[in-house]
Amino acid sequence: MEALLQQIEKYKQEITEVEATTAEALETFRIQWLGTKGTLKNVMGEMKNVPNEHKRAFGQVLNEFKLFVEAKFESLQQATGGADNAAEKTFDWSLPSSFVPVGTRHPLTIVRNQIVSIFKTLGFAIAEGPEMEDDWHNFGAMNLPEDHPARDMQDTFYINQNPAWLLRTHTSSVQARVMENQKPPIRVICPGRVYRNETISARAHCFFHQIEGLYIDENVSFADLKQTLYFFVQEMFGKGVQVRFRPSYFPFTEPSAEMDISCLICDSKGCNVCKHTGWVEILGSGMVHPKVLENFGIDSTKYTGFAFGMGVERICQLKYQVNDLRLYSQNDVRFLKQFTGAM
Ligand code: DAH
Numbered sequence: 001m002e003a004l005l006q007q008i009e010k011y012k013q014e015i016t017e018v019e020a021t022t023a024e025a026l027e028t029f030r031i032q033w034l035g036t037k038g039t040l041k042n043v044m045g046e047m048k049n050v051p052n053e054h055k056r057a058f059g060q061v062l063n064e065f066k067l068f069v070e071a072k073f074e075s076l077q078q079a080t081g082g083a084d085n086a087a088e089k090t091f092d093w094s095l096p097s098s099f100v101p102v103g104t105r106h107p108l109t110i111v112r113n114q115i116v117s118i119f120k121t122l123g124f125a126i127a128e129g130p131e132m133e134d135d136w137h138n139f140g141a142m143n144l145p146e147d148h149p150a151r152d153m154q155d156t157f158y159i160n161q162n163p164a165w166l167l168r169t170h171t172s173s174v175q176a177r178v179m180e181n182q183k184p185p186i187r188v189i190c191p192g193r194v195y196r197n198e199t200i201s202a203r204a205h206c207f208f209h210q211i212e213g214l215y216i217d218e219n220v221s222f223a224d225l226k227q228t229l230y231f232f233v234q235e236m237f238g239k240g241v242q243v244r245f246r247p248s249y250f251p252f253t254e255p256s257a258e259m260d261i262s263c264l265i266c267d268s269k270g271c272n273v274c275k276h277t278g279w280v281e282i283l284g285s286g287m288v289h290p291k292v293l294e295n296f297g298i299d300s301t302k303y304t305g306f307a308f309g310m311g312v313e314r315i316c317q318l319k320y321q322v323n324d325l326r327l328y329s330q331n332d333v334r335f336l337k338q339f340t341g342a343m
Contacts, residue, residue: 001054004046008065011039015069020076029076033069040069104340108209108328111316112191115211118235119189122228124213127188129174131195135164141176141295142252157195157206167195171212172252172309178214179296184303185217191312202324209312216288216298216305222255225285225306233261233282236315242268244279253286253307264318273323280318283310 015033020026033039043062050058105113116126129137139151149155159165174190190212198204215224226245233243242262250256260279262268268278285308290300313325320339322328327335 001050001058004043004050004058005061008043008061011043012065012068015072018072018076021080023080026073026076026080030073034073040066102340104336106328106336107316107320107322107339108312110339111319112209112211112312114236115232115310115312115315116189116191118232119213121235122187122231124187124189124215127174127178127190128192129168129171129177129190131168131193132159133166133168133173135166137173137176138166138168138170141179141292142172143289143291143295144251148251155196155198157197167207168192169196170194170309171210172307174212175214175252175292175307176296179216179293179298184298184305186305187215187217189213200326202326205313205325205329207329208325210309211312213308214288214305215307216293216303218303220287220304220306222287222306225257225287225308228306229259229283229285229308233259237261237264237318248284248286250284250286252289252292253284254289256284256286259283259285259308261318265321273317280314282314282318283308285309 018029020029031038035041043065047055047058047062120126138156139148144151156169157167159167171190171192171194174188174192178186178188178190192210192212193207194210195207198206200206213228215228230243233241241264244260245257246260248256248258258281260281263271263274263278263280265271265273265280266278268274270276270278274280285306288305288307293300293303293305313328316322316328
C-alpha cells in the first residue's frame, strides 16, 4: 500500500514534466496514461488488492490521480490546438494561390469551331459520318467512276479489298450519308478527319481535316454558293480579304470551282505560302451533280444544290502562320501552349 502510494507520486512527477506540442505527442500521452492498457487503468486495477479498511482512502487517492491525468491531458490538448490556431492567425489568406496549369485547345479545334459557328449562323446543321467507309459512300455515290485516279491504291488506305472498306479520303462521304437519310431542304456542315496515303512532310500528311458543306433546296443557284462562301471568308478573315473563283473539275459537282483568297501572310506581295502569286486556294466547290442527287432519289429537275469542301489545316495555316503540317500532330506542348486563351 505504501509502495503503491509512492508509485503514484512518481507518476505524477513524470506527468508534470511532459510537454507535448504536436498532435502525435499528445496521442502518445493519451495512449500511455489514459488508454485502455494505460497506466491509469493499471493503477485502478490495484484496488482489488487493497485491504477493505483502506479501500475508501485509496479510492480517494485514485480518483484524485485520475483527475490529475485528465487535467494534464486537457491542458496539453489546449497547448497543441493553440499552436494550430497561432499558425492560422499568421496565415495570409489574401496570398495568390499556387499556379495550376490549364489545358489549351488544339489550334485545329479552335479553327474548326470558328468555321462551324459561322455556318451555324446561316442555319447550317452539323452532320458527322464514320472515318471507315465503304466504296459506295466515299466514291461510287459521289460519281467517282471506277477508273478515277483518286481510287488508286496510292491515295487510299484500304482496310479490305472485297468488299472494299477504306479510310475516307474526303468528307464528301458524309454528304452521301446525309442525302441517304434526309429529304431536301438540306443544309449541313460536316467537319471530320480524312486519310490519304501520302508520305509525311511539311506540306503533306497521311491524315488531315476537312469541312464539307451541302445545301440542297428548290432554286439554289451558283450565286447562292458564291454569296455564302464570300460571307464565310469575310467572317473568318475580315472585310479586307479578296476572293476569286477559278473553274475546276470535281466528279460530284457541275460546274465546279475552286476559291482562292488574297494571301494574308504577305498581304498579296508574294511569299512561299502563296507561291508568289498573292492568292491561296482554300476550298473546292460546285453545284451538286444531278447524278449524285439521283443516286439518293432526289429529283434533280426539282432540286438543285451546292457543295464545298475545305481543308482545316490550310485555314489554320493562314490564321496562325504555321508552315509545317507535322506540328499539328506531334503534340509538342511548346507548340500547343501558344494557343492558350484562344477559343
Ligand atoms: N472532296 C474534295 C477534296 O477532298 C473537296 C470538295 C470539292 C468537296 C468540291 C466538295 C465540292 O463538296 O463540291 O478535294
